[in-house]
Amino acid sequence: MQRRIVVMVLIVLGLGIIVFNAGAPQATANPPGQFDDPVRQGEYIANIARCVACHTPILAQYDPNQNEEYGEEEIRTGALFARDTLDNDMWMAGGTVFNFGAAGAVTASNLTPHETGLGEWTDEEIKAAIQSGVSPDGRRLHPIMPTMNIMAESDLDALVAYLKSLEPIENEITNDLAVANPPAEAPEEPIAAPVPSDQAERGAYLATIMNCSGCHTASDPETRQPMMDLFLAGRQPFERDYGVVYAGNITPHDGTGLGNWEHEDLERAIVEGVRIDGRRLGLMPWQDYSHLTPEDLDALVFYLTDVVQPVDNAIPATALNEPYIEFVEGVGDADDDEEDEAPGILVAVVGGLLIIGIGSIVLFTRRRKSSK
Ligand code: HEC
Ligand code: HEC
Structure with missing residues (x-):
């Protein structure tokens, strides 16, 4: 017994x-791929679509024009931990300067609800700027501001709710461009469909608003338009203080793309910025993408591995300068926690x-x- x-x-x-x-x-x-609270959902989109990264200024310490002691440490942080260079006291208050040499410079606008920002804009005007790249005064926004005509109506509403919830910050932005932006003759037609729920479509939607193509698709040297037959198959190098960085071929091509990467390898590159060999990726905005919910990360990876067409396009390896190599190697072990x-x-x-x-x-x- x-x-x-x-x-x-x-x-x-x-x-x-x-x-x-x-x-x-x-x-x-x-956890759910979407948030019920519109302000929280808007904050989510602002992080992964990198509104935050562009529309928040970097700290003077990391700006070569403002810091005389700009050296190795600053360059390293800018390259590898770009989010850490943002000035959190000026959250979304504008100020990231994009310098085009002789053509002048354009500064990302103040998006806080202050009168020097979007304080006087209606919801519809804010949505039109995001969807079609037009300003209420009829001006076409500079193309560095990605127009997101595929943005779902509910995500646009969420973004507006989030922007209106921000602390108003006074910061007058003036742009000084030698050449005016092209006129707003043909603004992109907004599509404004509901948020796709199908995994493949959701993945495609995320890849678009997160602008993978902006860095991973080569652009035509003449027209500066992305070459769609080389979609996501890598692009011209970024030449930086720390070396020559190639945003590689992220199509599922065996040999020249990510054909032999496991899903976990891709996830790690996107949200932890660690390459398959354990090296830290430079310039790749993984800190912004680390906000992705697990469901959305799944959808994005599914899209990249199972929907995107494999393109045979060999891209040279990133070549970093000596002082930076030690910072980037071995940040992630080949062994992932999940495997343990x-x-x-x-x-x-x-x-x-x-x-x-x-x-x-x-x-x-x-x-x-x-x-x-
Ligand atoms: C790659 C950098 C970049 C990203 C990412 C970006 N923007 Fe912008 N945005 C800009 C720049 C630069 C301008 C100014 C363009 C000009 O003045 O011609 C701008 C302008 C705007 C304007 C017009 C404001 C004004 O005062 O004219 C709005 C609204 C806006 N962005 C919202 C957003 C939102 C919302 C997101 C995320 C979904 C976003 N932006 C993502 C760079 C960016
Ligand atoms: C601001 C530019 C930029 C954006 C936007 C961007 N990437 Fe990258 N990405 C890079 C660069 C540059 C590298 C290579 C960095 C290096 O070699 O150190 C890279 C590397 C990668 C790698 C590793 C590839 C390899 O062969 O090592 C993957 C995977 C990747 N990116 C996926 C994505 C996805 C998915 C998106 C969109 C959600 C995206 N990237 C958006 C710049 C970007």
Whole structure:
């Protein structure tokens, strides 16, 4: 009788181990891809679509024009941890300057609800600027501001709600461009469909608003338009203080693209900025993308591996200068946490099953014996 109690306890223990271990990772794995609160959803889109990265100024310390001691450390932070260079006290108050040499410079606008920002803009005017790149005065916004005509209506509303929730900050922005922006003759037609729920479409939508193509598609040297037959197949190098950086071929092509990358490798590159060989990626805005919900990250990766056409296009390897190499190598081990977790679950399940199995055999043979 006592033996039987021990056996029962073992069975319960075995089941417990299985249930506990199988249940634990799932409890945290599936937060929703969308947020119910529009302000929270707007903040989400502002992070992953990089409105924050462009519309928040960088700290003077990281600006070569303002810092005489601009050196290795500043360059390194700018290249590898760009988010850390932002001035959080001037959140979304404009000021990132894009310098085009002789053509002048354009500054990302103040998007806070101050009168020097969007304080006097209506919701519809803000939405039109984002969707079609036109200003209420009829001016065409500089093309560095990505127009997002595919942005879903609910995400536009969420962005407006978020922008209006920001602390108003006084910051008058004036642009000084030698050549005026092209006139707003043919603004892009807004599509304003609902947020796609199908995984492939959702992935495509995310890749568009997150502008992977802006850095990973080569542009025609004449027209400066992206070359769509080389969509996501890598582009011309970015020449920087720290080396020559190529945003590589991220199509699923075997050999020249990411054909042999596992889903986890891609996830790690996108949200942790770690390359398959453990090197930290430069310029790749992984800190902005680290906000992605697990569901959206899944959809984006599915789109890249299963929807995007493989393009045969070999891109040279990024070549960093000597002082920066030591900062970027080995930031991530080849072993991911998740890979360590999987055998752990396996051991627990097998262990649990073994305990139940032994328990049942003991119980069964005892029954047989006692029934004889
Ligand atoms: C790559 C940098 C970049 C990104 C990303 C970006 N913007 Fe902009 N944005 C700019 C620049 C530069 C301007 C100024 C253009 C001009 O004055 O011609 C601008 C202008 C604007 C304007 C017009 C404001 C005014 O006062 O004229 C709005 C509204 C705006 N952006 C909203 C957004 C939102 C919302 C997002 C994210 C969905 C976003 N931007 C992402 C660079 C960016
Ligand atoms: C601001 C420019 C920029 C944007 C936007 C950008 N990337 Fe990148 N990405 C880069 C650069 C540059 C590299 C290479 C960095 C290096 O080699 O150090 C890179 C590297 C990568 C890699 C690793 C490829 C390899 O062969 O090592 C992946 C994967 C990747 N990006 C995916 C994406 C995805 C997906 C998006 C959109 C969600 C995206 N990137 C948006 C600039 C960008």
